[in-house]
Amino acid sequence: MTTTIAALLGGPEMIILALAILLLFGGKKIPELMKGLGKGIKEFKDGQDGHNEPIPAKEPVKP
Template identity: 85%
Template sequence: MNSFTIAAILGGPEMIILGIAILLLFGGKKIPELMKGLGKGIKEFKDGQDGKDVPATEPVKKV
């Protein structure tokens, strides 16, 4: 069985159609807000993995 990635399936025209569909669904003003929220979520996730979300008053326990 062949394994495909999404980049292998989608070409140039498909990406353009997908971009237009997203623009129509969310609108031009909403997309930057969505990307900002996505970036904050990824940052919080990475900080949580590193243990940076622990308050400074508690010592960080390393396993």
């Protein structure tokens, strides 16, 4: 009995979930969240592949 969450959610459930997320975060915040999620996934995959290049900082670090 191995089922995933995606198998349990159908069309109407996905629409309700999307509307709930839209109400919680608002239309302006969702693209920022997705951008951050994409960066996190990219860093995770790079870490798995063994790319150990330092990530450039946006702002200089103050001592």
